[in-house]
Amino acid sequence: MPALINHKICDNSNECGGIAICPTKAMYYDPKKKSIVVDNEKCISCGLCKPNCPVSAIYVAKTEQEYEKYKKEIEQDTRTIKDLFVDRYGAMPISDFFVITSDQLKEKILKEGITLIEVYTEASIQCLLKSIPIKDITDDIEGNISFFKLQPSKEIISEYEIKETPSLLIFNSGTYTGKVDGYFDINQIDSLREKINHILAF
Numbered sequence: 001m002p003a004l005i006n007h008k009i010c011d012n013s014n015e016c017g018g019i020a021i022c023p024t025k026a027m028y029y030d031p032k033k034k035s036i037v038v039d040n041e042k043c044i045s046c047g048l049c050k051p052n053c054p055v056s057a058i059y060v061a062k063t064e065q066e067y068e069k070y071k072k073e074i075e076q077d078t079r080t081i082k083d084l085f086v087d088r089y090g091a092m093p094i095s096d097f098f099v100i101t102s103d104q105l106k107e108k109i110l111k112e113g114i115t116l117i118e119v120y121t122e123a124s125i126q127c128l129l130k131s132i133p134i135k136d137i138t139d140d141i142e143g144n145i146s147f148f149k150l151q152p153s154k155e156i157i158s159e160y161e162i163k164e165t166p167s168l169l170i171f172n173s174g175t176y177t178g179k180v181d182g183y184f185d186i187n188q189i190d191s192l193r194e195k196i197n198h199i200l201a202f
């Protein structure tokens with residue numbers, strides 16, 4: 001049974017982790033098609049490629065039934081690559097736009113409006129696919145709003161008493177109002193928004 005690639009969300013990079021680990025060279029980058037392909041004659045369904053895709057675009061079927069199931073899942077997937085490759089709470093920063101240093105923290109806090117600072121560490125980075133896009137956290141907050149990601153210095157950890165990362169520091173018109181600790185995945189978006197709004201209400 002073959003490996004399947006969900007090309008709706010695959011970025012078709014020839015740096016693909018699945019290609020690098022494939023023991024039979026079944027998975028490879030085709031420069032003519034500008035796409036990652038799988039040679040099903042060579043694929044042994046070992047499954048090594050699957051966990052090496054950061055956006056879970058690889059499926060490995062071991063039976064005909066699994067193959068049909070995954071094929072249907074891919075056909076019904078409404079996501080596009082643009083939906084995935086955006087900066088997200090809890091995930092690795094994609095663009096430099098959101099990343100600030102500890103020294104820049106105070107200057108980035110809006111004097112009028114809401115500033116959200118996601119404090120994260122390498123160890124707290126979660127799957128891109130399962131994390132919440134930043135725009136989906138902020139779109140129900142009225143007024144000026146800014147969002148940044150920060151790997152904290154010891155001073156910041158101590159000042160804001162951060163015990164767990166990611167931790168979302170919330171500032172309202174220049175004043176620190178509270179924080180939400182811990183990771184929230186895409187299924188917990190309502191809970192995260194509720195916590196932010198609860199802090200902003202006081």
Ligand code: SF4
Nearest residue numbers: 022043044046047049
């Ligand atoms: S399942 Fe194994 S053999 Fe098949 S493409 Fe993935 S890594 Fe290669």
